[in-house]
Amino acid sequence: MAVSLLWTGLVLLGMLQAQAQTRLQIPPPDLSRVPLQANFLPREFGGTWYVVGLAGNAFTKAEQKQSKMYTTTYKLQEDNSYRVTSTLVRGSQCDKFERTFVPNSQPGQFTLDNILSYGLQDYIVRVMRTNYDEFAMVYFKKTKDNNDYFKMTLYGRSEQLRPELKKNFINLVKSLGLTDNNIIFPARVGECIHVKD
Template sequence: MGPWRALWLWLSLHRVLWAQTPVPLPVQPQLSQFHSEQFQGAWFVLGLAGNAFKKQDRPLLNPYASLFELRRNSHFEVSNSMTRGQRCDSWSYLLMPTSQPAWFTIAHGGPGTDTEQVQVVDTNYTSFALLLSRRQAAGHPVIRVSLLGRTWTLPPGTPDKFICLCKAQGLTRDNVAFLAMGRGRGQGQWSWQTQCGSVTAPQWP
């Protein structure tokens, strides 16, 4: 099994899916405006979390790069590459914009397949971004949270924002993986005991 297939199984198809309703814990406010031109370009995926994750699955993951290329019809073509040893695995997909700012969809496969909803929850465009995605698999919601950085170094407090967003989706610390431990300031020193504010968790349309 290739690493990307293993990663996708980890993200989407693990048999232990959380059945409880996500706890409305505090996270960052949703973006009222989104500037696609500023968001495009290269990002590093430095953190991942999901309700299909298990602690023992973390060795499957390495830090990887995502290139967001803005096309004329306002969608993003996203190209990803992950290095594992001497091999580089790559995959891509299209992010299609919706009528709501910072909201996109990904169509997996042909007609009748589940559509994944993706939201850019927070970003300053120059150093970090938080993405939240949701899709249905076998009748259960599959949730994924991604922490992106323009470099290996994150602004102070960014890992805390990531943790708060994870908690707001009902995730536990075993559902979280930081992919760049020791590569940049802050990634390797996160704490699940982060104190969050009082903003309501994002609501899916």
């Protein structure tokens, strides 16, 4: 009996490891393929954005039911970095976390300040497309323990976006190697994220 339980446990562990590996088998696109917003306007990009859509090599459609909408606020600093605060619901708690995005080699591209304290080897943020007052599509790539994780976020200045913007997001995501299974549209929430500082 004990041997049977041990084998069952080992099989389940192997399945979980295989599932994790399958998620990461989609490599991040070469950065030259990721669009960059022309003539990026830092001040106009600042402010609060709702996370309306997510896609990435660590997401699966099965997670859609647990995914809740959250907000991310970009506050422009004097040195043109952003103080970035995300507000989300975790369990029954309202949680906030902050980080700083520092300008990189091109306008609209950033890296995470103090990257080593997060246990990361690399972190890139790239504003792909935005009209500043309605939507933005942002690319994130991080390297941790020699694994590359990437995601794309569809931001909205409100909780709902026109259907064609969601369709454009899906098309862009697929053009960069992801599938329908890697795309999530988080559920709207009635608390926490609407509180203003």
